[in-house]
Amino acid sequence: MQVSAVGPDRELKGATLIAGVLEGLEPLPGNEEILASVDERLISTAGFEGKKGQVLSIPHQEAETLLLAGVGEEASFQTIRAASGNAIRQVKTARALSLLATAEVDDSARAVVEGSLLGGYQYRSYKTDDENASKVETVEVVTEADLNEASVLCAVTILARDWVNTPAADKSPETLAHLIEEAASDAGVDSEVWGPDRISEEGLGGLLGVAAGSDRAPAVVILQYRPDGASEHLALVGKGITFDSGGLSIKPAASMEEMKDDMAGGAAVAAATIGIARLGLPLSVTAIVPVTDNAVGGDATRPGDVLRPVQGPTIEVLNTDAEGRLILADGLGLARRFDPDLIVDVATLTGAAKVALGGEIGAVFGSDRETAARVLEAAQAAGESFWEMPLHRGYRKSLDSNIADIKNISGDRWGGAIVAALFLAEYAGEGPWAHLDIAGPARSGETAGEFVKGASGVGVRTLVELARGMARAG
Ligand code: BES
Ligand code: ZN
Ligand code: ZN
Numbered sequence: 001m002q003v004s005a006v007g008p009d010r011e012l013k014g015a016t017l018i019a020g021v022l023e024g025l026e027p028l029p030g031n032e033e034i035l036a037s038v039d040e041r042l043i044s045t046a047g048f049e050g051k052k053g054q055v056l057s058i059p060h061q062e063a064e065t066l067l068l069a070g071v072g073e074e075a076s077f078q079t080i081r082a083a084s085g086n087a088i089r090q091v092k093t094a095r096a097l098s099l100l101a102t103a104e105v106d107d108s109a110r111a112v113v114e115g116s117l118l119g120g121y122q123y124r125s126y127k128t129d130d131e132n133a134s135k136v137e138t139v140e141v142v143t144e145a146d147l148n149e150a151s152v153l154c155a156v157t158i159l160a161r162d163w164v165n166t167p168a169a170d171k172s173p174e175t176l177a178h179l180i181e182e183a184a185s186d187a188g189v190d191s192e193v194w195g196p197d198r199i200s201e202e203g204l205g206g207l208l209g210v211a212a213g214s215d216r217a218p219a220v221v222i223l224q225y226r227p228d229g230a231s232e233h234l235a236l237v238g239k240g241i242t243f244d245s246g247g248l249s250i251k252p253a254a255s256m257e258e259m260k261d262d263m264a265g266g267a268a269v270a271a272a273t274i275g276i277a278r279l280g281l282p283l284s285v286t287a288i289v290p291v292t293d294n295a296v297g298g299d300a301t302r303p304g305d306v307l308r309p310v311q312g313p314t315i316e317v318l319n320t321d322a323e324g325r326l327i328l329a330d331g332l333g334l335a336r337r338f339d340p341d342l343i344v345d346v347a348t349l350t351g352a353a354k355v356a357l358g359g360e361i362g363a364v365f366g367s368d369r370e371t372a373a374r375v376l377e378a379a380q381a382a383g384e385s386f387w388e389m390p391l392h393r394g395y396r397k398s399l400d401s402n403i404a405d406i407k408n409i410s411g412d413r414w415g416g417a418i419v420a421a422l423f424l425a426e427y428a429g430e431g432p433w434a435h436l437d438i439a440g441p442a443r444s445g446e447t448a449g450e451f452v453k454g455a456s457g458v459g460v461r462t463l464v465e466l467a468r469g470m471a472r473a474g
């Protein structure tokens with residue numbers, strides 16, 4: 001899909017329009033004229049009241065079809081984005097879809113672009129018929145706003161969604177690493193992929209321990225974006241488990257169903273780095289993604305085994321299903337070598353984060369409150385839902401190991417997301433660090449607004465906004 005701007009003297013012929021409508025059928029500013037041209041009875045007979053989630057498609061003499069999308073009582077970035085997503089899914093085909101944005105809501109043009117591009121997303125690689133595919137060629141927005149920016153944000157969010165939606169069989173660690181490398185090189189980002197030999201030479205014992213149960217070799221992807229004139233350096237680390245069976249501490253069948261998603265953090269940091277480069281933001285970014293299966297094999301790490309990550313405490317593995325923290329220990333260790341100003345890791349780390357915050361909100365932990373606040377501010381700017389959780393040091397002693405420096409589980413299930421974050425803190429160093437647990441929102445349970453059932457691409461836009469903030473401050 002192309003996104004373009006059409007001027008105020010817009011040509012409506014052949015286009016479909018979305019008119020955001022408030023509860024009680026008040027048109028959003030800018031949409032009065034077009035709404036006035038519609039027979040009100042058509043609208044009321046259909047029962048359309050402008051409620052959140054409602055969409056009405058009606059024939060129109062000027063535009064081919066007029067789509068009315070309800071935004072509910074409050075016109076905001078979020079409600080307009082959701083309404084645009086709901087509306088675009090009602091359009092089967094369109095040469096162009098024109099969207100009216102309102103000047104009275106900040107970033108309303110970005111809201112309609114994000115809503116339509118992300119809400120209109122379809123993952124069809126494994127569908128054999130094209131019958132149900134919708135085809136909207138162009139989205140046109142009536143506004144002066146910077147559409148390039150919005151389309152870059154959506155394109156990289158979709159890149160992450162595609163990687164996450166890919167079945168595990170078709171994304172071996174090596175394949176995924178090369179997909180990331182290819183996308184990065186298209187954006188002018190330097191990349192390097194380490195295979196098993198280099199991983200052994202470097203002594204990434206956490207990653208090797210998790211990979212030991214799989215016939216597919218692990219990989220590490222290192223992306224480096226180094227623009228001229230950058231003063232700040234952001235390091236990103238993402239969990240890249242291509243399939244999490246749980247290992248010998250095997251998961252029950254139902255919990256395994258969605259475990260191809262377990263590389264969503266890695267996808268988010270790689271896609272964000274590509275987005276930052278495409279936008280030309282003036283800061284340095286290093287992204288590190290350790291990639292491996294967590295499988296069951298004759299050589300798999302056993303509960304009670306001890307691993308030596310590249311730096312930091314030795315780890316007694318008591319549950320092989322707490323594998324994300326093992327590969328992130330190495331990822332964080334590598335990130336520290338670059339001496340960045342801030343490290344952020346993103347991971348589908350714990351079921352406990354999903355229990356605490358549900359499927360729509362991600363958890364943020366910070367080495368200090370100010371660092372967490374910076375991430376939350378970026379999430380706010382991106383329109384993604386995150387909430388701060390406490391890095392409560394009192395729980396650290398629950399990770400004391402009998403035979404090694406630390407163990408990978410606490411022994412009970414309470415505060416599991418916090419305990420996992422405390423484990424990572426051991427490897428994040430002394431500088432500012434934030435940890436995003438996206439186990440809940442990595443996957444959308446249903447299609448609604450800008451979300452489509454399946455991978456959400458969560459985190460990508462928040463990281464780009466975080467980078468934008470750092471570049472501005474630096
Ligand atoms: N990948 C899972 C976490 C997860 C759960 C992601 C649900 C998405 C949805 C992770 O590797 C895991 O299995 N964590 C264990 C940790 C436990 C053994 C301490 C968990 O959360 O149960
Ligand atoms: Zn696991
Ligand atoms: Zn996992």
